[in-house]
Amino acid sequence: MKGKNDLRVFISMSETRCNECGEDLGRTDWIKLQGKKGALCLACADLDHLVFLPSGHAALAQRVRRYSTLSAVVFKWSSARKWYERQGLLVEEEGLARAERECFSDREAQERRRMRSVERRAKIDPEYVVRFASKVRKLYPGCPPGREHIIADQACLKYSRWAGGSVAAEKVADLSDVNSAVSAHVRHRATAYDFLLAGGMDPLEARKQVDTAVRDVLARWGGIEMRSGSGKLHSLKNKG
Numbered sequence: 001m002k003g004k005n006d007l008r009v010f011i012s013m014s015e016t017r018c019n020e021c022g023e024d025l026g027r028t029d030w031i032k033l034q035g036k037k038g039a040l041c042l043a044c045a046d047l048d049h050l051v052f053l054p055s056g057h058a059a060l061a062q063r064v065r066r067y068s069t070l071s072a073v074v075f076k077w078s079s080a081r082k083w084y085e086r087q088g089l090l091v092e093e094e095g096l097a098r099a100e101r102e103c104f105s106d107r108e109a110q111e112r113r114r115m116r117s118v119e120r121r122a123k124i125d126p127e128y129v130v131r132f133a134s135k136v137r138k139l140y141p142g143c144p145p146g147r148e149h150i151i152a153d154q155a156c157l158k159y160s161r162w163a164g165g166s167v168a169a170e171k172v173a174d175l176s177d178v179n180s181a182v183s184a185h186v187r188h189r190a191t192a193y194d195f196l197l198a199g200g201m202d203p204l205e206a207r208k209q210v211d212t213a214v215r216d217v218l219a220r221w222g223g224i225e226m227r228s229g230s231g232k233l234h235s236l237k238n239k240g
Contacts, residue, residue, distance in 0.1 A: 006072075006073055007032070007047070007070075007071065007072035007073070007197070007198070007200075008032070008033070008072060008073050008074075008075060009030050009031065009032050009042070009045075009047065009072045009073070009074045009075070009090060010030070010031055010032075010033065010074075010075050010076070010077075010084070011028060011029075011030055011074065011075070011076040011077075011087065012025060012026075012027060012028065012029045012030070012031050012039075013027060013076075013077050014027060015027065016029070016031065016039050017039070018031075018039060018040055018041040018044055019034075019037050019038045019039055019040060020037065020040050020041075020044040021041065021043070021044050023041055025039070025041055029041070030042050030074070031045075032045040032047060032072070034202065034203070035202070037202075040203075043158060044203070045203060046184070046187075046188075046193075046197060046203045046206075047070070047072055047090060047197075048158055049092075049093075049154055049184075049188060050070065050071070050072065050090035050091055050092060050093075051090070051091060051092075051093050051096060051116065052074065052088055052089070052090055053088050053089045053090075053091055053096060054087065054088040055086055055087060055088045055089075056088075057103070059103055060099055060100065060103045061088075061089055063098075063099035063102055063103060064089065064091045064095050064096050064098075064099035065089065065091070065095075066095075066099075067092075067094070067095035067096075067098045067099055068091040068092040068094075068095030068096070069092065069095075069194040069195060069198055070092060070188075070194040070197055070198050071089055071090060071091045071092070071095075071198070072089065072090040073086060073089060074086070074087040074088050074089065074090060075087060092194075093116075097109070097113060100112050100113070120153070120157060124153075124156045124157050125156075128152075128156045129149070129152045129153055129156050130152075132151075132152035132155055132156055132178065132181075133148040133149045133151070133152035134148075135178045136148035136151050136152060136178055136181070136182060139178060139179070139182070139222065140182055140218070140221035140222050141221075141222075141223055142220050142221040142222065142223055143182075143221045147185075150185070151181050151182055151185045152181075154181070154185070155177070155178075155181035158181075182218065182221070183214055183218065186214050186217045186218060186221075187207065187210055187214055190213065190214075190217050191210035191213045191214060191217075192209075192210060192213075193206055193207070193209075193210045196209060196210070
């Protein structure tokens with residue numbers, strides 16, 4: 001896509017570690033190489049919300065890159081050919097759904113979305129998603145209707161990738177992780193953050209650039225507003 005850099009993600013072939021969070025990454029984990037930082041896990045690279053589109057359908061790939069603000073090309077080392085082979089794309093779910101509607105019949109597009117949902121649900125416990133969504137709604141009563149379920153689904157999927165359901169259960173009880181999940185959602189959905197990443201900006205620098213916009217949205221969702229001219233925050237709904 002014109003004006004957008006080709007971000008690259010690599011399927012690891014050896015044991016490595018994320019240089020930001022320190023998480024041990026085994027073979028076949030997906031990493032992004034971030035300049036002097038070295039290897040980052042997809043969570044620290046802020047690409048873990050994207051879905052994978054395997055190679056094999058050129059028209060679909062062309063359309064989805066047009067509709068996905070943030071995308072990355074996935075590569076894997078070929079021992080036989082001694083080079084990195086392209087495996088597919090990481091793209092935004094909404095962009096993929098839109099591209100599928102244009103490339104397939106309604107029935108085929110619906111079936112593809114259904115299969116992605118089945119695969120996603122197989123990795124997480126629905127009970128955790130419900131509990132997480134409930135905490136999101138309690139902490140952020142101004143969150144748009146239904147948005148808490150989208151946030152919870154993505155957050156619990158992330159935790160399940162790390163170490164399974166037991167860790168997911170702990171994360172549901174940790175309010176700091178609920179806040180972190182909501183902040184991440186707002187960055188991607190309500191700011192220019194993805195455009196900055198797509199342009200090649202370092203994730204930490206991009207977060208700084210959109211920090212004020214994120215805090216403004218969180219304040220509205222949490223029932224807090226800025227009094228004009230006073231510079232003081234006043235709670236409207238969420239008093240604990």
